[in-house]
Amino acid sequence: MPKVLIAGAGLVGALNACYFAQKGWDVEVYEFRPDIRKMEHVPGRSINLALSDRGKAALEGVGLKEYIVQQGVPLYGRLVHDKDGKTFHRIPYGQPGQHIVSINRRHLNEVMITLAEKSPNVRFFFEHKVKSVNVEKQELTVICDGIELTQKAELILGCDGAYSAVRRSLAAYPRFDFAQEYIEHGYVELNILPKNKDFALEPNAFHLWPRGDYTMIALANRDHTFTVTIFAPFRVFEEQMSNDSDIIKFFEENFHDALELMGRAHVLETFHRVRPQSLVSIKCKPHHFGKSVLLTGDAAHAMVPFYGQGMNCGFEDCLVLSEIIDQHANDIPKALRVYSETRVKDAHNIIDLAMYNYEELKDLVNHTSYKLRKKLDLILNRWLPETWIPLYSMVTFTRIPYSQVVQNRKWQDDLLRRVHTSLFLGFLAAGSAIGYLLVKKRNLL
Structure with missing residues (x-):
């Protein structure tokens, strides 16, 4: 079976290890930190995350969905606290029953590492710092106790976060576009x-x-x-x-x-x-390099946390990659090209949506126009469940590609704008007609 080297044992790296373990591949995971299962305190990122349908689907692919969901707290909507400290109002996420799940980051990470390690063909190497990747030679170089080690594999995954050492070593790769904000x-x-x-x-x-x-x-x-x-x-x-x-x-x-x-x-x-x-936002293109190197998770598309999609998008990366590799019968170079072509545009779109959603969270939720649009979207969704899906629901409760989500929302906005214009013109025409008749009647008198 092929061999995969994974840089990073965080959420995306650990889940990728689970997927490739199921495929029977030889898996080696290199992580700079000690084993978090043995640490009293894990510094850094937030202890809890919001799990939605994309993340659930990815966890279901390795048999962890039900267990992880049971370990979390369901959240059915936003509870907006007013400045007086006494009043608040509710904004449901979607239709009754639709919810996200607040889960513990560390526990989730530990569970996935443990599951991956149950496979005899999976090995984790903690306290091994990734230094660089060589695309032509299909090699990953890591450092342990001051000694450089070079490993070779058919597939190398950069899952080492927003400040990825793998991505950094690719900075001079021809036609690699990178933007950080x-x-x-x-x-x-x-x-x-x-x-x-x-x-x-x-x-x-x-x-x-x-x-x-x-x-x-x-x-x-x-x-x-x-x-x-x-x-x-x-x-x-x-x-x-x-x-x-x-x-x-x-x-x-x-x-x-x-x-x-x-x-x-x-x-x-x-x-x-x-x-x-x-808070950093990172876009890059492509996500694949040569015949064997691929960036996934925050290494490929770090985003601000205001849509709760950082982890969910990273988990969906794992599921999409696994599906594409299966579709192409382990033809790794072809699978990486197809993955990169589809996933880059989706990643860029959710990064932009996350930026937009901060405006919503810090201000727009208090605006009457925002509240009315949310109610209208939910009403139309009840009447036309397959045709009209609210933006938040498309992102959170479906696996519609992020790029398609943006196109659908534009279609909805354009339609409402045309309806609004038609109504306005209709009222204007009706008003003009009524005015004309009143003037004519007065002249007749």
């Missing part, structure tokens, strides 16, 4: 602890505090805690949250209800301990 906003993570051994907030909702240029969210965890994340421009962190009194003042003015649940001491301790983290 840091947005002006950063984030800080906080926590809400259980209240009387239970959730301090309603657990089955995505809690949202939109405040125009900044926002805060909270997702429930199975241990009855909430992971809270505040997103704001770096200048806001620097100018309005530079000392203890300013931090507390900022939270009291904007997130009073959440501050009472988190506690002032916890908020101050967190801001003393961590600095706001940056």
Whole structure:
């Protein structure tokens, strides 16, 4: 059987290992970090993620869907908290029953690594830093204890995240397009602890505090805690949250209800301990190189987290790649070309949608026009379930390719615009006709 080398044992790398283990391939996974199953604390990324249908489909492909979903907390819509700290309103995600699932990142990663390792043809090499890839020789070079090791395989997957060493070593590859953008906003993570051994907030909702240029969210965890994340421009962190009194003042003015649940001491301790983290968006084209090298997950398409699709898109990468390899009977060069041709445009579209959705989360959810459009979309979806699917539902509750999602939304917007124009012209014509008849009647009198 062929051999695959996987750079990175994070979520996408581990799931790819599971897929290739099922195919019977020889699998070697190289990871810079120690084995997270043996670590007391894993630094870095958020502890919870939002799993939607694309991610579920990918997990189902390796037999993990039901178990992982049971380990999470279902979220049926957004609960938008007003600035007064007392009132809120609900925005359902879709039709009754449709939901996403808040899951624990670390547990999910550990489960996939363990599942992959059950196969005798899979080996994980932790504390091995990926240095570079050689496309022509089909080789991956890693460093362990200061010693360089070079491995060769029919397929090499770069699953080593937004700051991918594999992608970096391909920077000079002919006709490789790469774009990186840091947005002006950063984030800080906080926590809400259980209240009387239970959730301090309603657990089955995505809690949202939109405040125009900044926002805060909270997702429930199975241990009855909430992971809270505040997103704001770096200048806001620097100018309005530079000392203890300013931090507390900022939270009291904007997130009073959440501050009472988190506690002032916890908020101050967190801001003393961590600095706001940056958010990067990355596009590249192509995703494949030569006959054997492929970028997947954040290494190929890092995106801001505001559509909850980073993990789901990365997991769908694994499923799509597996399906295409099967369709082409392990013809790796052909499979990589086909994969790259289809996946690049989808990746670029969801990256753009994620950028757009931040405008929605931090401000648009408070606008009457936004609320009316959401209600109209759901009504039309109930009447025409196969024809009219809301944007969020297409992204979250289907596997419609992201590029097709964007085209469908454009069609919907154009149709509503034409209907609106027709109604306006109709009312204008009716008004003119009525006016003409009234004038004519008056002249006759």
